[in-house]
Amino acid sequence: MQPLTGFRDFLPVACAERNYIFAKWREVARRYGFVEYDGPLLEELDLYKKKSGDEIVRQLYEFVDKGERAVALRPEMTPTLARIIAANHRNFRKPLKWFSIPQVFRYERPQRGRLREHFQLNCDIIGEPSAEADAELIALAIDVVRGFGFSANDFVVRISDREFWTELLKIEAVPSERWEDILQTIDKSEREPRTKTRERLGGLAGPVFEILEKGGESAKLNRIIDSLRARGLSDFATVDVGIVRGLAYYTGVVFEVFDRAGKFRAIAGGGRYDQLIAQLSDNAVSLPALGFAIGDVVLGEMIHENPSALGELEASVRSDRSIEIYGVIAKEERRAVALAVIQQLRDQGYRLDYPMSPTKVPRQFQTAEQLGAQTAILFGDEWPNVAVKKLASGEQQLVPHEELVAHLVAHR
């Protein structure tokens, strides 16, 4: 009995790790004034076909439902967001800053850092054309990764602008149907031998290599870098025109986040998609937009290989799982009064556990320890007093049960 290929069970520790990652994502996104939204897990297949073409269907988790509708599990959040925005944008003052933590799906063979399902933080800014929005989004991406304990020695954001390439293609009068293919080749040029790239580019190879070597510079990118510098974040970013990104809908600035050591695949990526909302709404609505996504799988791998980031995660996991108090029922005849006190403490918000069947006292202390309790409260011969024991120090004192809450609050 196993989960389906590429899908994960989240046992308590894994779930606590996930909670830690989600909590950090939410915290940082909110710091930037983003508000959370969500959408359906399942969408019409056409939503993805319209944007990316039929060939993407090969990688989609898609099927025909009982109503004969062609549907797909969402492979990414952006089309859903664009759909929601096209339908609802009049209700909101621009610009919008929205985030979501969807689980997304792809039908492909699992490999390192890549499953058939993962969670990703998606942050998008809608209705803001200025480069300051690109800078704001990139700053957020940096702070999201920083939030897990990483520094400028650990990761870098590589920023580019597709317009470097689309301008060239215009000048060279390349027919638009070839653009996608050429952008893909440039995107891949870092990972492939130069001769192969040259072969694919043909006559464009010369100017493309020239731009790749010279690097890019533009007023727009300068403004973004200046904005990051003003925030003290310039050490985390570099301009790299080799970044193109695979998705067809990006129109301007694009960026990807990498670990400095180059051990992992890209941990986050995003960019501007000014035409997508118009495209999906058949030109009913046109709004400039940009966004980025960071997934839980690669990020999790990276955290696990960085001692200090791992330490922060483990501390969070411990406290997420721990109870505060264990009620030791030393005499079964005290069970009823113990339950009354336990209920009272739980009403006060304490996380508390106790044995549900008669259990030897040493065993109960072991359980208390194992559950991470800081305090044990003994119900036994001392009644109407209870013994309050601090498990870290071993110190123990008798407290009248009606004074217990006040005592605990005072010694928290």
Added chain:
RNA sequence: GUGGCCAUAGCUCAAUGGUAGAGCCCCAGAUUGUGGUUCUGGUUGUUGCGGGUUCGAGUCCCGUUGGCCACCCCA
């Protein structure tokens, strides 16, 4: 969709073609009211599944399923 490696107890892993084991975890006891350390004892297997070779297969061969990794592709 293509290729490579792997599959033994809940977990990590042993076992020249010759009786399937260890550590950890879990349970119980030493200790009938005080934890983290000890010590003792105990449970757990269709060796992924199906076939073949052999006197004899966890071990060799074929198939299959699953996992990992790479490619394709990329959220």
